[in-house]
Amino acid sequence: MTDEIHYQTIQDLAPRIEAGEVSPVALTETMLARIEALDGRLKSYATVMAETALAEARAAEAEIAQGRYLGPLHGVPIAVKDLCFTKGVRTMGGLAVLADHVPEYDATVVSRLRAAGAVLLGKLNLTEGAMAGYNPAFDVPENPWKESHWAGASSSGSGAATAAGLAFATLGSDTGGSIRGPAAACGTVGLKPTWGRVSRHGVLDLAQSLDHVGPLTRSSADAGIILEAMAGADPDDPTALLDPVPDMLAGLDKGVGGLRLGWDETYGSDGLAPEYAGAVAAAVEVMAGLGAEIIPVSMPERLAEYLPAWAVLCQAEAADAHRATYPTRADEYGPWYREWLQRSEAHTAADYARANNLRAACVGDLRRTMADIDLLICPSAPRTAHAVTPEISYGPIPGDWQPWRMRFTVPTDFAGLPTLSLPCGLSEDGLPISVQFVGQALTEPLLVQAGAAYEGATDWHRMHPPGW
Secondary structure, three states: OOOOHHHOOHHHHHHHHHOOOOOHHHHHHHHHHHHHHHHHHHOOEEEEOHHHHHHHHHHHHHHHHOOOOOOOOOOOEEEEEOOEOEOOEOOOOOOHHHOOOOOOOOOHHHHHHHHOOOEEEEEEOOOHHHOOOOOOOOOOOOEOOEOOEOOOHHHHHHHHHHHOOOOOOEEEEEOOOOOHHHHHHHOOEEEEOOOOOEOOOOEOOOOOOOOEEEEEEOOHHHHHHHHHHHEOOOOOOOOOOOOOOOOOOOOOOOOOOOOEEEEOOOOOOOOOOHHHHHHHHHHHHHHHHOOOEEEEOOOOOOHHHHOHHHHHHHHHHHHHHOOOOOOOOHHHOOHHHHHHHHHHOOOOHHHHHHHHHHHHHHHHHHHHHOOOOOEEEEEOOOOOOOEOOHHHHHOOOOOOOOHHHHOOOHHHHHHOOOEEEEEEEEOOOOOEEEEEEEEOOOOHHHHHHHHHHHHHHOOHHHOOOOOO
């Protein structure tokens, strides 16, 4: 094992595992040793599953030696957000009220990844209930790029572990931006699938009509590999789409020549630091240089009016998801999430209906924006990772919390459209900058194709946080 094997991509590692050059057992031991040595500082893992991980690695190694190679995830150590049920292993969702919750079955995403031969290292820390603040009983993951800086909201442990080489891929979830936030803050790739492309069976809800489950990885191809393994119809989740799962890597080497990429320069720069806006604009130029046609578009004029609807929908649906424990056990919730659930009590049925109508209007306007393009390009986040304190992390909700900060993520959660976030630069103080590609429904292979083309022309996805 070389010192840098922990930063290899799944795409590069898989052929070596299949050929017997890399042992899944030794690889898993290496990753567990890294977790033991480093995660006390990073705080990305809620539960490390060392014993079962080694058993899975030994089984994978034996299967491969017998010629029963399952594919590119076989023998590869990964980790999942602690929203995903794991049979016999606690799944807490960042909630003290679920500290003793031990599921009797695996989430569909977990069972499918295991069926593909992946080795599950453990469960990753997150904000309470997958919202924005943490429960004081749980650790706050560090951003591996800079201590005491935001690691990306709810899937923060997933972003941190992927970026620091403590897993070869992780699962996150995205209700208002929590795949893209960690990807942007931690300098990883994040793929939010089309809503329903991935089953949510056995995944704790934040807001059912908005929740997406997807991978955080170190390359676009790796994101496609993970997504293909876990996507598809599921009789246990009636909202899972029935559409066949395509080869997510089918266009990997096709480039972007002739693709029509929409770009709203104002949306991509207003309110952003010049270095962030400049890095995203430079990514647009890279795509143009690769042969894509850049089409000027305009994002919905009423976007600022639409965004507050997200909070109403999320609060109401979160209250429904927690009806078994809130408000009866309200004192076990942390200040941030308890206040989020309390706010739901002020919403009437008419408020929810109005919010849902605003969501529908936003989706319609976004559909018009994207009518004549293949992909939309925009920032993944409004700024680089910012400094945080325990008071900010644990709550209560800060008074300056504004829906406008979610302008690059909420519209596509409203619409359930797939997105791919990619590192596209570093700020002057050494923090990652991220560009986002937005696709039409069920165009994840095209997103992987475009991401791979961008990565082929740049080196940003190869950067790693120093000191890990």
